[in-house]
Amino acid sequence: MKLVVQKFGGTSVATPKSREMVLKHVIRTKREGYSPVVVVSAIGRRGDPYATDTLLSLLEEVGGEVPARERDLLMSCGEIISAALVAALLNAKGHPAKAFTGGQAGIITDDRFGNAAIKEIKTDVLIDAVKQGYIPVVAGFQGITENGDITTLGRGGSDTTAVALGAALGAECVDIFTDVEGIMTADPRIVKGAHILDTVTYREVTEMAYNGARVIHPKAVEIAMQRNIPVRVRSTFSDSPGTLITCGPERLITGIAHIPHLAQICIKVPSDDRSVEVRIFRMLADAGISIDLINLFPDLKVFTIKEELVEKAVGVLEGIGVIPEVVRGLAKVTVVGAGMRGVPGVMARIIEALEGENIEILQTSDSHTTISCLVRDEDAERAITALHKKFEL
Structure with missing residues (x-):
């Protein structure tokens, strides 16, 4: 039994035409002698009726804080709808299929609602379905606790579902189908000369993903790396082989990634008062504010945050008597290359x-494996293009 896990993103299941392309890929894989296990995201993106962000917008009319358990229950619905729909379409094409929620597929998680971690996957149900001739279609992004509560895995959770299932099932490979041809050397909307990478290593693509290249979630890549499972990033809308993520030789420079809309926070503190430093970072952490590009000096602390969190961060800092200097409208541009270690210049x-x-x-x-530069938002595109050219990507 040669298993292949195929994950299809929101744009892949958004329209009748795109869903036909999904069926084409699944049926072709079956005809090639493999047993496909399909993982699906919620239909479309914000504004589409069953997209996760659209479902979340229903909570905006609720006064006060929505309990995390109920929030996860709502957020899980989009993927379940996709799974039921894709299974029905496969059945209509004469290819028996069964839809499964994450819990029904055996995905057991902890109880950190909104960002749950997979503890184990009980594969018996999926393997039995495959042996009986069915194509399992699993709702991504979700699992179930040992107590039976539905949980979600955080952003990019469907990628995580697919790779974790691939690892548990001993799949030949995991195909991540999306709306791009593969992983590119830079954002093609910015760099005209950007091109698809035929292969990348797990470490290279993890760094690109963490630094803004939104093709596959880094958590999924880390699982694949731990279990040495080949992952392919492919387009739903073409027959291109895409990019293969696996072990292999590492390039000096793989690509250029970027994250826009950041703010720089500069805090001057007395060099003889170490307790201020502790309070700054503890209070920001307790407020759920993630920081990046951290440079610490005895009398100066510099870091970046998302621009949308500036007011919240300033309020936290002023609450402990710290007055920060804030520079808005910035972008982090990162040169990624697992082979740069120890290479001068x-x-x-x-x-x-x-x-x-x-x-x-x-x-x-x-x-x-990375060098990041903080620049102004208006300079980011020129910076990316210049670096892409400098390293002859």
Whole structure:
């Protein structure tokens, strides 16, 4: 029994025409001698009747805080609708299929509603369905606690569902179908010369995803890497093989990723008062504010947050007697390359590229596989294009 997990995103199941393309891929895989296990996202995006964001908008008329358990129950509905619909369409085409919620598919999670972690997957039900000749169609993004409560896995949860199922089932590979041809060297809407990467390593694509390349969720890639499962990112709307994510040789530079709409927070503190530093980061964490591009000096703390969280962060900081300096309208542009570790000259080439475009670098941060530069939003596209050209991507 050769299993292949196929995940289809919201745009893939949004219209009758796109759903026909989904059926085409699934049926072709079956005819090629594989047993497909299908994972689906909610239909469409915000504004579409059953999209997750549309369902969440129903809660806006509710006064006060909605309990997390009930919120997850509502959020899980979009994927269930997709699963039932795709299973019905496969049956109508003469290919027996069964729809499953995440819980029915055996996905057991902890009880962190809204961002649950998968604890185990009981595969008996899905394997029995395949042996009986059915194509299982699983609602992504969700699971169930040991007490029977429905949970959701956080943004990108359908990718996580697909890869976790692939690992549990011992699948030959996991195909992530989306509305792009594969993983590209940069955003093609910004860089005309951006092109599809035939292959990338798990580490390379994880860094690209964490730094703004929204093709596959990094949590899903990490699961695939741990279990060494090949993952392909493909387009629902073509027969292109897409990008294969697997082990392999790592490039010096793989691509350029970016995250717009950030704000820089600068805080001057007495160098002899370490307790201020502790209070700053503890209070921000308790308020649920994630920080990035962190540079700490004895008398200065600098970091970035999402621009939409500025007012909340300023309120938290002023509440402990700290007055921050805030610069809005910024973007993080990141050069990703798992092969850059120990190679001299990468930072020099980045500075040369940005200096050549007269782009000011407000802050930097680096790891073994990335170098990030904070620039102004209006400079971001020129920065991405210049770096793409500098590294001959």
